[in-house]
Amino acid sequence: MAIEDSADQGAAKRETLSLWRRIGRRSELAYLFLRSPPAMIGALLTVLSLGATLFAPWVAPTDPFDLAAYDLLDSLLPPAWAAGGEARFLLGTDDQGRDMLSAILYGARISVLIGGASIAFAAILGVTLGLAAAYLGGWFDHVVMRIADVQLALPAILTALLIDGVARGVLPSESHDRLMIPVLILAIGLSLWVDFARLARASALVERDKDYVQAAEIMGLPAWRIMLSHILPNIAGPILVVLTIDLAVAILLEATLSFLGVGVPADQASLGTLIRIGTAYIFSGEWWIALFPSLALVLMVIAVNLLGDFLRDALNPKLR
């Protein structure tokens, strides 16, 4: 009762507050967000990097995939501010004479695309299987969870490498390059679905015992409708947290696979590919080719992780 009363008093004073404070009062999450500088930095960085990558064709000075747009004569130029740098190439050029800034923007675009698509695939597959396992129980539950056990025995990067290796063995080499991006999405998605399946199953089992689900069962609502309309919205919070944290993992996995040379083909260089190319030049002093893509990658992942950390703390009822 006391809480109710004070909420009413709060409402009365609302008029005098700034816009931000007002948003904070509306939603707990917004309130916590506005009090967390790391979360705001993370959100800002995420929006910036997403914007830069989505609009790469308009933002980037040149098109790194267009053979006519670059010249071998420009190769290995240092950044604009270093001795010998040119203003045309802000972050220098690579061994082909491509503008590093453009290559990074386009590369990050591929990284984000693969990371996002694979995590969406993992989440849909995992949540569906996890919910079904929780609700159907019995042998289906057993089979799904045992598959998850086996999947856990094989760390994500190995799963991804293996699927990639199998794809190399099975696919004819001429279609290989074309199919590499879908294969990567599949590989990364399949290596991360277990997180979602276990989480969805565990949370759904907790929710299942709650009275609102019992009320729906007593009413005679079919199981699939209880799952979708009652339980799913209630476990969305933790799933969102894992989604964010695993998005960072997926981007890192893609970069790692590309770095190892089993990821995306070289003519569609992602950040990992750029770094791999750059490592060859570290010993000869052309540090920028590896450094700038690395920085871009790390910043992007830090941004996502900042958001993930914030969501995890904000949505954890135990912390409050």
Place this chain on the structure above:
Amino acid sequence: MALLDIQDLSVSFETRFGKQMAVDGYGLSLERGEIHGLVGESGAGKSTVGAAILGLLPGGGQIEGGSIRLDGRELVDLSQRDWHRLRGAKISMIFQDPQTSLNPLLTIEEQLVETILTHTKLSEAKAKTRALSLLEEVGIRDAAARIADYPHQFSGGMRQRVVIALALCSEPDLIIADEPTTALDVAVQKQVLALIRRLATKRGVGVLLITHDMGVIAEITDTVSVLRDGRLVEAGETNRVLGAPSAPYSRSLIASVPRVEKKVARFPQLSDAGPRRGARSDLAQRGAEWLLSRPGAGSKREGDILDLQGLSVSFRSGGGLFRQSRVVRAVKDVGLRLAVGETLGLVGESGSGKSTIAKALVGVHKAQAGALRYFGRPLALTEKRPARDPSRREIQMIFQDPYSSLNNRWKVGAIVSEPLRFHGLCKNRREAAAITTSMLALVGMDPDAVGKYPHQFSGGQRQRIAIARALAARPALMICDEPTSALDVSVQAQILNLLKDIQDRFGLAILFISHDLPVVRQMSDRVAVMQNGVLVEEGAADAFYKSPRHDYSRMLLAQTPSLDKLADPQILAAQTVA
């Protein structure tokens, strides 16, 4: 000089609605050997007072002003370091839930000896002897053998005794007991309270007992203070405050406490906390008409609405690939009968199988054996009930925990109208919306509730919403499983009144399940008692409360805290009106 002297204590918390005063100008004086009860409903700030004395306010909490003196020494301006030195040594604490207040990885002995060694200069061997004698003092039988056990090897009541022993390790002058018996069954509660009383008198320890339960206050406290919204409402000798409360709030609080000795037709509504009436009565009236217009409403169907025979329910528990699962027989051969418009109270301690009966009746648990007739028509009990059985609409259930019984991600309008839509009780969206608001009005909620989420409401309001949802199905029978156990006493009174009103107006049958004998008395025409899955006694309520036939029923009634110190609700009501 008083042992504990609190004056004008104010504590604030930083929240997203700005700074809130949790305690506002509280004062108290406590002598050695005295037990002072601090009573109030949830959100009154009583636990905050206890935490402030210990210097353990949760994050965002701050003492705004006032003084706390222990033996004349001011605590408010102590440094964290000094305060920690005081904790355990001079002030100790007993927590609510004995299941969680002991470290699961250390033996009882390790935890006792560690605490003794921290506060005394005893040798380790002496500390062990001391630990043993403490355990004996708090009534652990066979203490020498049990001292090496881990917490999980003790029952709830025994664990709370261990907790008390731990609080006594350093021979503190003051013990703060925050709801020390709330998590325990009645029988165990009585013993633990007696132990606290005995120790306080014998050792001359001052006890600040924080509770929401008037029965506990009446049972062992010497003095009491009543707290509301962080402010002191009334304080004094327990007998005086309970017997002749002077403040209107304490009067209404005491009037709201159900008595095991007598049945009242309605709880007097003395405070301003009740639902708003009048303005929305037209809406409520429309809702009432809609409910009464249901096919088969009123007295068309007579006789027994439910006739249950030979119900047995078992569960498998534990078990795995290599272990035999145990079969637990939760309910054994139980028969019940319920007439139209009647209320049957089903009582028993936790684990007696009463909730299992409810779940079997509504078809959530499959029964192993038994036959059920609903208005004379057989209803599936041992196999899955058909999804479209009419009984799914006519039998509705009210749950104990209003925080779990409403889907937090749905708006209240959607929650209440779900049965309407699912059972096809309305023609279109507009009609559904109209019925939804009228159902909410009927339970005393404003129509603008439809656009809000459950978390914007208090426990009592949520329970009203749950009742509105049940009513929207146009039920003939309501099964209420501990519907008020999670609520404050004044809110409980309102909900019980509401249930009675609804039953009177619409002739519903109610199966009222509760562990709380006084509450059941207020609600029931007949009473049935469960013990370990067996029905031990059944009969008319008045006769049962006057002269129970079964030993177990007698024991239950005897253990219920006596409330004869409390003023008579009807006298209180008369005083207030006058």
Place this chain on the structure above:
Amino acid sequence: MISLLAGRLAQSIFVMLAVAALAFALFRFVGDPVAQMVGQETAIEDQERLREQLGLNDPAPVQFLRFLGDMATADFGYSYRTRQPIGEMILSRLPATLELAFVSLIISLLIGVPAGIYTAIHPRRAASSAILLTTLAGISAPTFVIGIGLITLFGVQLGWLPTFGRGETVTLGWWKSNLFTLDGWRSLILPALTLGVYQLTLTLRLVRSEMLEVMRTDYLKFAVARGLDWRAIHYRHAFKNTLAPVVTIVGLQFGGVIAFAVVTESVFQWPGMGLLFLDSIRYVDIPVMSVYLVLIGFLFVLVNLVVDILYLVIDPRIRARAEG
């Protein structure tokens, strides 16, 4: 207790069998083993004879059983690429990877656990914020970027440490070790750090969050209210209760360490199993891939069993359930 361990063992065996089935499917159905083994010009009849000899015409379950037998007796067959026995190839690479993984695990525990405890006990100190900020970079920077960074700094710019290979090793029987020479340690330090950083940050964050969780429990609040020493509160009560989940995750991480060794070995040209696996993927050397898979599965199952036993030691409740 026996029944609990037996249950876990059964589960482990199931996981092992499933991984083996996966490896077998890989070996048997991805590409044609015979076509890989013989040259293009081998006659069809010879190929058919080889097929018969290898038992590839038997029904799949029979072949799977034979595969299991081979794996159990460490008869791993031959690599398509090098034509060498896989057992020997792996054995010569195993010590390098195990030493790398072990040293980096030690680094991650020695730094991660104390730092995690520190940040949990003093959440408001500036040092804690600094540590947490660093861990954020730690989980956000991929292993290979850290490796390249370390190479650039200590190898290229400062020239203090070697940047590839194992350096000088000492041979003990078949085990080639880095741990007995200064040069061996100099070569080991950068790869081990690289591999350790990610695990370190994971351990640190895990210890911190688990410990914060324990600090919110009633029994910990009760320990504070009883005025126990802060040392006892933090270590005897809070940390001990943190141990069980930490042991689990660290156990699970061991698999991760071995997996990420692939990346580290690639960056530092460290001649371990990971590099072998990577080559087998590049050249579609299926038998090596499937043996590697079986070994990883086996390692995981082994570590998990150790974790289960540790659990019994740590938690009396699980002990009680296991005995009851």
